[in-house]
């Protein structure tokens with residue numbers, strides 16, 4: 494198949510899923526064309542069957558806002574025509590689904606029937622997309638996609654609750670390419686470079702936006718380290734970084750926290766870790782939690798959104814109400830205190846993560862593509 498993938502190229506989960514999906518398809522002989530404003534962070538351009546088309550937006554003094562959607566839809570038309578693409582798979586509704594619809598109309602005038610698959614990832618529905626400023630256009634774009642998928646049952650419910658949707662929505666979960674985890678799951682990690690022998694290593698990975706409740710991460714860690722000697726690895730950059738640094742300093746625990754910034758080697762950092770904290774306000778799925786579990790790291794998370802579909806309470810970690818940092822710290826201490834219990838949770842986390850392997854999930858996307866090409870969905 495010849496597939497165009499449109500995504501955000503940054504460190505966010507939607508870009509990661511889109512990139513891993515495209516690379517997996519290309520490895521299996523499909524021709525995959527990424528169309529976005531920058532090379533996606535995890536994209537390996539040297540691989541076979543991968544193409545990258547950069548979308549440029551010209552600066553012009555009249556523009557207060559650069560018209561990215563226009564440049565994107567023009568680029569989609571150009572690439573579809575040039576390379577004979579059959580499908581445009583757009584990740585994140587805003588503005589990708591809208592731009593794809595425009596491309597579809599332009600191509601129709603040229604006698605080309607391009608199919609549009611839209612994957613909704615979360616904040617495009619729950620936080621941004623349902624805002625009155627965008628809602629009409631997002632609803633329109635979803636209803637005019639040929640196929641719509643969400644990354645969890647919870648996000649499907651939210652989409653149907655927040656918008657007037659006239660289409661079927663297919664749930665296709667986030668996935669993990671375990672090939673990338675073989676090494677870290679088989680090797681002894683050199684954790685002594687990070688912590689002393691008697692210390693546990695706790696980790697949080699996110700874009701440090703308000704939805705991630707990074708202040709709760711510090712609060713939970715503060716409570717855990719009073720009982721259990723530990724270090725916190727904080728991976729990612731974002732608007733809350735300065736606030737949480739000040740919070741950690743005020744609590745006297747700054748020296749126990751390593752701010753790692755954005756990293757392309759999250760799986761290696763997870764290898765060091767005993768516990769993953771994800772106290773988000775909401776997560777449609779929580780790819781970061783799944784990546785942790787694939788690296789044998791149990792998860793302390795909230796019970797909101799799709800997190801209960803990924804993190805199984807009392808098995809792979811624990812779920813708590815949003816903001817209940819006492820409960821999250823208590824659960825963390827329970828897992829970390831006893832080495833045998835910790836090993837059991839680690840094994841459970843890995844076992845459950847396997848359900849979301851690339852091999853299990855990729856066929857669902859392929860079925861969607863084949864169905865839409867055959868026009869039978």
Ligand code: GMT
Nearest residue numbers: 505506507614615644776777778779780
């Ligand atoms: O979590 C973020 O802020 C990034 C965001 C994105 O769109 O890149 O992640 C969303 O998509 C991921 C991949 O499908 C999901 O695993 C995340 O749970 C989801 N984030 C939220 O719903 C907050």
